[in-house]
Amino acid sequence: MELTARQIAGLLRGVVHGDPETRVNTFAKIEEASTGSLSFLANPKYEHYIYNTGASVVLVNAGFVPCRPVQATLVEVENAYSALATLMNHVEACRPCRQGISPMAFIAETAYVEKNAYVGAFAYIGEHSTIEADCKIYPYACIGDHVRIGEGTIVYPHVTVYDNCFVGASCMLHAGAVVGADGFGFAPEGDQYSKIPQTGNVVLEDNVEVGANTTIDRAVMGSTVIRRGVKLDNLIQIGHNVEIGEDTVMAAQTGVAGSVKIGRHCMFGGQVGISGHLRVADNVRIGAQSGILGDVRESGAAMMGSPSLCAKQYLRASVIFRRLPEMHQRLENLYQEIETLKQKMEEKDPCENRGH
Amino acid sequence: MELTARQIAGLLRGVVHGDPETRVNTFAKIEEASTGSLSFLANPKYEHYIYNTGASVVLVNAGFVPCRPVQATLVEVENAYSALATLMNHVEACRPCRQGISPMAFIAETAYVEKNAYVGAFAYIGEHSTIEADCKIYPYACIGDHVRIGEGTIVYPHVTVYDNCFVGASCMLHAGAVVGADGFGFAPEGDQYSKIPQTGNVVLEDNVEVGANTTIDRAVMGSTVIRRGVKLDNLIQIGHNVEIGEDTVMAAQTGVAGSVKIGRHCMFGGQVGISGHLRVADNVRIGAQSGILGDVRESGAAMMGSPSLCAKQYLRASVIFRRLPEMHQRLENLYQEIETLKQKMEEKDPCENRGH
Amino acid sequence: MELTARQIAGLLRGVVHGDPETRVNTFAKIEEASTGSLSFLANPKYEHYIYNTGASVVLVNAGFVPCRPVQATLVEVENAYSALATLMNHVEACRPCRQGISPMAFIAETAYVEKNAYVGAFAYIGEHSTIEADCKIYPYACIGDHVRIGEGTIVYPHVTVYDNCFVGASCMLHAGAVVGADGFGFAPEGDQYSKIPQTGNVVLEDNVEVGANTTIDRAVMGSTVIRRGVKLDNLIQIGHNVEIGEDTVMAAQTGVAGSVKIGRHCMFGGQVGISGHLRVADNVRIGAQSGILGDVRESGAAMMGSPSLCAKQYLRASVIFRRLPEMHQRLENLYQEIETLKQKMEEKDPCENRGH
Structure with missing residues (x-):
């Protein structure tokens, strides 16, 4: 500049x-x-x-x-x-546009790379994979077999896209992001666990941004789906078979457990956790560090806390939380007062009896 | 298929x-x-x-x-x-089995790789390291010096195994996992910190699965030990000198601070945190987002919350938490009622005196 | 040894x-x-x-x-x-010192690497970048364009340093760390989001240690600055335009949102979260899993909880939290007692009237 x-x-x-x-x-x-x-x-x-x-x-x-x-x-x-x-x-x-296909890249014989794509030194394009026009595949980007990377998508260094995953157009995958590692699925077998093969894949639609070192697991069967326009910050975990609706944004270090379905245009703060198999409606806002343990069915709801409550309710409770010691003291005082009152009344009773 | x-x-x-x-x-x-x-x-x-x-x-x-x-x-x-x-x-x-040793891999002269192992393009095997039979070492897997990778273990792209670490048989290390980086140890020196060399290593026993971008630190001395059958999800942090017992499973983004000893067959939810030097018994279950600040000595205990309580106690307290504003109001009402009662009694007192 | x-x-x-x-x-x-x-x-x-x-x-x-x-x-x-x-x-x-510049590394023609530096196989040094004396650049370290790596700094495998970032002397960047990925900045455009270009960089001063898979985002303009002697553990997220003062240490999985300014010599526990644009004074201590939602102005303050309170206040409230069910019961008992008292007084009233 x-x-x-x-x-x-x-x-x-x-x-x-x-x-x-x-x-x-x-x-x-x-x-x-x-x-x-x-x-x-x-x-x-x-x-x-x-x-x-x-x-x-x-x-x-x-x-x-x-x-x-x-x-x-x-x-x-x-x-x-x-x-x-x-x-x-x-x-x-x-900015000077990175161009050309490095002779130091590995491109499988059955892979197809559009001529105007950039493929850096030490990049890896697996068998039967397609890199569309205007893509930038940086050094150490690892594109597995049978993968498609859509037009104009940027894959930064050290990103791994596992076999059979699809990445849409105009996406951006930041360094160290992992798309398509096995979901966390094990079946108990006595005291031990046997692995459930994760046979599905991950589909990122267009205009998705995936932050550095964020991980999106492949589905056990079918697809983990991140819809158009979703923005994921760094170090986020998305479990297998999750579906995230269009234009939803999530701040760093949030974790979404398996099979959760999240609506469109939601906003999640950082370090949020969502338990498995839940549904979250559209336009939901979730405060940082919240823990969602049940469905959020109301569109536009605002949630906070762990376990989460409706934001207003949480904030009210949270204000009282800090006054708990004082409240506890007041409660003890009341006990004393009531004891005093009771004694007074008992003292009076005999008088009254005498008065009769 | x-x-x-x-x-x-x-x-x-x-x-x-x-x-x-x-x-x-x-x-x-x-x-x-x-x-x-x-x-x-x-x-x-x-x-x-x-x-x-x-x-x-x-x-x-x-x-x-x-x-x-x-x-x-x-x-x-x-x-x-x-x-x-x-x-x-x-x-x-x-599934078509990846095979062969890529001429584009770097294998140190003193390293030993079993003939039927797969070593992908751009994989790195350091000095004096051993890759046993049926291993799959994917592109960009970085195996340091003096490392052993046991039979049938799969090391996905961008995994780093630092020098002197041991990985057992039939393990699976997902993309971006880091095994053996320095533990977080510093000694104060005035206002600054001097690094304590981390001279130990990491030992993963057989059948361990390590999730994508999970980090397991080397011991300051001795070993950080992950025992047979342990399953770690993505983005987990395991501190130096930690020991995790057989068949324990941990969900994503959990963090275990240094020198913690965890028993066998425990189940940890996601985003759990455990403070340093604690002991956790066998078969313990810890709810998502819990913060463990003290030993969990009872085998089979269930813990929740931050700071964590026994799960039943936590759930009871948590139910009341959301009703705090109402409880606070009731307490204030009681104060009023008692004031009223006290006034009534005082008003009566003169009457009674008159009555005598 | x-x-x-x-x-x-x-x-x-x-x-x-x-x-x-x-x-x-x-x-x-x-x-x-x-x-x-x-x-x-x-x-x-x-x-x-x-x-x-x-x-x-x-x-x-x-x-x-x-x-x-x-x-x-x-x-x-x-x-x-x-x-x-x-x-x-x-x-x-x-320990045997890694030395030499591997012929299997990629070093751009315009890059400058001091002769006694180590550059491993498959390392990448971009255009116009400088690697100073005694640096160790491990395999798969990806140094972008126009980057400077100061004297004696160690860059472990799979680290990414994006274009235009500066790393001081005697730093240590552990495997998978990402320095300079885009900050998370989007402007709403109807229901969708348009990306705000992140034109700044990251500056790490001397003696900084960055843990495995930790991510430090580049500034939207200007610099994200990590000052001399800062120690960051694994899997930490540092947002764009953050500034961290000298000798501050942070435990694993902590997240610092954009534009936060943190003082010198602070200590953060693991899994802490700090909301955007806040100020934290010098020598502040923050307990694990705390959530900081407001400025911490007092030097030497100790904070705990989510939302965080002064540590003493938090601990007192937290002790009461677990007794909430009991406290709730006591409150209900008081209600009963007062009801009883009120009835007694009403019963007495007629007597007294009769007594007159």
């Missing part, structure tokens, strides 16, 4: 205030920026930073007028935040 | 009802099956599915008589569920 | 009691030691083990006099525990 303020204004249809030849080569937050950085000011709350930012160029909203002198060159755009996103995407798209 | 109903009946000593030439090439659940699938009906509760299943062949229990016409070819066997398991194992065993 | 008691005494300035030619080839705990082991007795509490240990040589504190015959050769040193550490470091330093 190497852009002048003039070029930036051209790309974003903005207006330059200051030296149009000012150059930037990186993005930075306005409060952390140094020379050569491009920054942005979208929220007026942060305006004070613009007067001594180290950034060379700052994107500002249309109509922004500094109330003091500014050293940085400003580029005035309609919306500074969305202009930034546009620019980041532009820069990303301009 | 490509079998006819006739062949299936032959393998399972069953009887075909329908076209014996019907072909199947995959397993599927009866409610999800499509043409070419083999399914099964074991539980009468699911009988209704058989009348419109897409499966081409269905295994049914001896004596099953459909009450309506069935399109699928049926194979009647003594026990449909165990017949299915038999068949899955048969199919698994028939 | 192969040392005689005489050599050990020489290295540690100790005195041999017994046969100075006794040989050891491994370290072991005194209660687990067998022939050929070197052990130590630092804590008098364990003295009884020395009388029947299998160890061949035992380090003992100056002045230790056995009260019964001892079979092992003793080496008397000033402080047995620190002498052991010295010896372990000595043995570690003597």
